[in-house]
Amino acid sequence: MFSVCQSFSVGRNKYKISTGSPLSKLQRQFTIRCASESLHYSATNATDPASVAASINNSAFTGGIGKTRGDWQSSCAILSSTVVKQQQDNEKTNGVENVTVVDRDRISDLVPTGNLPKPLSDLIPTPAHGSETRVAYQGVPGAYSEAAAANACPNGEFIPCDQFQVAFQAVELWIADLAVLPLENSVGGSIHRNYDLLLRHRLHIVGEVQLPVRHCLLALPGVRKQDLNRVISDPQALAQCELTLNKLALNVTREEAYSTAGAAEIIAERNLRDTAAIASERAAKLYGLDVIADGIHDDCNNVTRFAMLAREPIIPRTDRPFRTSIVFAHDNGTAVLFKVLSVFAFRNINLTKIESRPHRNRPITFVDDDNGETAKRFEYMFYVDFEASMANVRAQNALSDVQEFTTFLRVLGSYPIDISPWSPSGGIHRYDVT
Numbered sequence: 001m002f003s004v005c006q007s008f009s010v011g012r013n014k015y016k017i018s019t020g021s022p023l024s025k026l027q028r029q030f031t032i033r034c035a036s037e038s039l040h041y042s043a044t045n046a047t048d049p050a051s052v053a054a055s056i057n058n059s060a061f062t063g064g065i066g067k068t069r070g071d072w073q074s075s076c077a078i079l080s081s082t083v084v085k086q087q088q089d090n091e092k093t094n095g096v097e098n099v100t101v102v103d104r105d106r107i108s109d110l111v112p113t114g115n116l117p118k119p120l121s122d123l124i125p126t127p128a129h130g131s132e133t134r135v136a137y138q139g140v141p142g143a144y145s146e147a148a149a150a151n152a153c154p155n156g157e158f159i160p161c162d163q164f165q166v167a168f169q170a171v172e173l174w175i176a177d178l179a180v181l182p183l184e185n186s187v188g189g190s191i192h193r194n195y196d197l198l199l200r201h202r203l204h205i206v207g208e209v210q211l212p213v214r215h216c217l218l219a220l221p222g223v224r225k226q227d228l229n230r231v232i233s234d235p236q237a238l239a240q241c242e243l244t245l246n247k248l249a250l251n252v253t254r255e256e257a258y259s260t261a262g263a264a265e266i267i268a269e270r271n272l273r274d275t276a277a278i279a280s281e282r283a284a285k286l287y288g289l290d291v292i293a294d295g296i297h298d299d300c301n302n303v304t305r306f307a308m309l310a311r312e313p314i315i316p317r318t319d320r321p322f323r324t325s326i327v328f329a330h331d332n333g334t335a336v337l338f339k340v341l342s343v344f345a346f347r348n349i350n351l352t353k354i355e356s357r358p359h360r361n362r363p364i365t366f367v368d369d370d371n372g373e374t375a376k377r378f379e380y381m382f383y384v385d386f387e388a389s390m391a392n393v394r395a396q397n398a399l400s401d402v403q404e405f406t407t408f409l410r411v412l413g414s415y416p417i418d419i420s421p422w423s424p425s426g427g428i429h430r431y432d433v434t
């Protein structure tokens, strides 16, 4: 049972906080209501609603809800379990699967929008709280995403999150300033989950990192290849090493873990002598494992492109190469997709990526054909990247034409292209993993 104990205001919004049951000695569940909306929130070291209100009010300008990895991990874990619960509740009420998990409107109610920093002229937003930029990533220390985050913000403070969605929420709730998340890999293709999450959340792409990825096979010291029964890793990493694993003639099953470095951590923690992980050399060092095979990715040009996400967009510029990412949907019509894409071709704007995902609100439409029969047509959201800045008049005109043909259009971000020197994954990483 929750009891209403405290009210507070952020801007024009009034909130009521009710105290719920304790989750642990240090954590308690609170429910925050704004009008008829409610959001479950758990806070470390907070035992009363007044301190929750203070922590929400201050989180934009202070260190947030904890400093150590353990603190971050536990607040992230709570966030994700809350999300799962919300999803189950939603599924029960709506009777449908795959409904939106995070209600971003509710979350943005909790963000003190009156105090949001204005778009910055610098390329990477500077945090308002005055300390290091806090960068959320999915995985645990030693993950490639952590390396990408370090490339994005060499002096940042890195916040491991157990799910992609939690990294989005960490930025929305001011726990982090940026999230760095993988979008696509040159061998394994798109990370669809993150494309879907880009649409469900209101964050902006403010930069990209292209990280050469060098995979190693890691095992406990003394373990030989012939001792192995199992290889565990992130699904993308398993896919990127499939041919090499076959060539090594290992008699192993493959199992998915939630992160490459997470797989290494599991082996070390559980002392698994029949299992190897695919992960980075840095993960080997962090978790006390040996590298028993190095450079096991199938293609030496194995690069993952990560997006840097922030609450505010950056101001697009024209003094360096920019990429713009958009997402759109269209209704019936002849050759609409062709027309949209030709808007860019006629202006000599290069498209670098197109991805389609099921249309979440309207996955299928029924179309009557000439014989009076009803056909089912799948509906899509189209994600397109093009090489131009939104400060460029050609790009602005192109988008105003795209708007003519589409029923929905959103600019996900206009940001500098990562043009840092190319170093194939067989070579030295920009992020020093030693």
Ligand SMILES: O=C(O)C(=O)Cc1ccccc1
Pocket: 138, 139, 142, 143, 144, 145, 146, 182, 185, 213, 234, 236, 237, 258, 259, 260, 261, 304
């Ligand atoms: O699991 C990791 O380490 C990640 O950061 C995701 C990932 C997996 C494989 C290649 C690049 C990123």
